[in-house]
Amino acid sequence: MTPAPCVAITGAGGSLGQALLRRWHSRGARLIALSSGSRPLQMVDDHGKPIPLQQVQWQVGAEAELAGLLAEVDVLVLNHGVNVYGDRSAAAVTRSLEVNALSSWRLLEQFAAVVSARPADPADDPTRPRAEVWLNSSEAEIQPAFSPLYELSKRLLGQLISLRALDLAGPRLRIRRLVLGPFRSPLNPFGVMSAGFVAGQVMAQARLGCDLIIVTPNPLTYILMPAATLSRWLYFRLLSGANGGADHGAGPAAADPARRHRSEGRS
Numbered sequence: 375m376t377p378a379p380c381v382a383i384t385g386a387g388g389s390l391g392q393a394l395l396r397r398w399h400s401r402g403a404r405l406i407a408l409s410s411g412s413r414p415l416q417m418v419d420d421h422g423k424p425i426p427l428q429q430v431q432w433q434v435g436a437e438a439e440l441a442g443l444l445a446e447v448d449v450l451v452l453n454h455g456v457n458v459y460g461d462r463s464a465a466a467v468t469r470s471l472e473v474n475a476l477s478s479w480r481l482l483e484q485f486a487a488v489v490s491a492r493p494a495d496p497a498d499d500p501t502r503p504r505a506e507v508w509l510n511s512s513e514a515e516i517q518p519a520f521s522p523l524y525e526l527s528k529r530l531l532g533q534l535i536s537l538r539a540l541d542l543a544g545p546r547l548r549i550r551r552l553v554l555g556p557f558r559s560p561l562n563p564f565g566v567m568s569a570g571f572v573a574g575q576v577m578a579q580a581r582l583g584c585d586l587i588i589v590t591p592n593p594l595t596y597i598l599m600p601a602a603t604l605s606r607w608l609y610f611r612l613l614s615g616a617n618g619g620a621d622h623g624a625g626p627a628a629a630d631p632a633r634r635h636r637s638e639g640r641s
Contacts, residue, residue: 377501377502378401378402378403378404379403379404379448379449379502379503380403380404380406380446380447380448380449381398381403381404381405381406381447381448381449381450381451382405382406382407382408382430382443382444382447382449382450382451383395383398383405383406383407383408383451383453384408384409384432384451384452384453384454384478384481385408385409385453385454385455385510386407386408386409386415386429386453387407387409387410387411387413387415388453388454388559388560388561388569389557389558389559389560389569390453390510390554390557390559390569390572390573391407391409391453391454392415392417392569393569393570393572393573394451394453394573394576394577395407395417395425395427396417396419396425396570396573397573397574397576397577398449398577399419399425399427400419401577403449404428405425405426405427405428406427406428406429406430406443406446406447407427407428407429407430408430408432408440408454409429409430409431409432410431410432410433410434410454411431412431414429415427415429430443434454434472434473434477435472435477437477437480437481437484438484440481440484441484441488444484444485444488445488447485447505448502448503448504448505448506449503449505449506449507449508450481450485450505450506450507450508451507451508451510452478452481452482452507452508452509452510453508453510453552454473454477454478455473455474455510455512455524455528455561456469456470456473456474456561457521457524457561457562458470458521458523458524459521459524460521460522461523462522462523466523467523470523470524470526470527471526471527471530473527474524474527474528474530474531475527475528475530475531475534478509478531479531479534479538482507482509482534482535482538482542482549483538483542485505485507485547486507486542486547489505489546489547490546492505492546493546494544494545494546504545504546504547504548505546505547505548506547506548506549506550507547507548507549507550508550508551508552508576508580508587509531509535509549509550509551509552510552510554511528511531511532511535511551511552511553512524512528512553512554513553513554513555513556513590513592513595513599514528514529515528515529515531515532515553515599515602516529516532516553516595516598516599516602517592517594517595517598532551532602533606535549535551536603536606536607536610537606537610537614540607540610540611540614548585549585550580550584550585550586550587551585551586551587551603552576552587552589553586553587553588553589553590553595553599554572554576554588554589554590555567555589555590555591555592555595556590557569557571557572566591567589567591572589575587575589576589586599586600586603
């Protein structure tokens with residue numbers, strides 16, 4: 375029997391991060407809470423008992439310092455983000471791109487490199503499950519969010535996921551994209567969904583085998599997002615090459631849209 379996974383979640387101090395930590399705790403996972411803040415994260419379950427977790431402080435730009443920690447991780451949830459709203463200064467551009475897109479891309483690449491050293495067939499190592507990365511790209515990837523830099527940075531992240539998944543996703547590593555509508559959090563106090571509801575839906579769709587996980591009250595997203603990911607897959611596959619893709623153990627089946635969109639269709 376495969377033991378419970380080790381799950382690391384960035385943005386762990388936020389509303390969704392904490393909600394996901396609670397959901398994973400209920401499944402018996404060993405938890406690592408990655409946060410940029412120094413305030414101790416103390417959480418309790420539904421019965422008022424403390425939730426055991428390892429809290430690790432990290433900063434955007436210092437992703438390389440997490441290399442040793444990532445060797446322990448089975449599921450990496452990249453959930454951190456920032457919203458500068460109407461600010462369009464050079465500093466806001468740099469901050470938005472680094473936090474919302476480039477840091478997640480760097481962590482994806484770093485985790486893929488770590489996972490590449492593991493057996494290509496998870497059956498060869500029954501002591502741990504197949505590695506996964508969950509990336510929170512947001513509904514802003516394809517829809518207005520009334521925050522220009524938030525939209526630009528999330529769209530960049532979405533493009534990078536689609537491009538690099540061609541090489542990185544495979545037998546060793548599964549990549550899931552979280553496309554979430556507005557939920558209540560410090561970034562968006564006016565969200566129409568609760569973080570707990572969103573986390574529950576995310577976990578439910580993951581159990582169904584979905585790689586494209588959509589949680590939103592906007593019906594257009596359920597049509598536009600699968601179409602966008604499929605069109606990007608075709609475009610990037612036709613016009614880009616897998617230079618060094620074999621370093622991460624990916625194969626042609628890693629980017630098979632038929633398998634991916636069969637599961638996405640259930641979301």
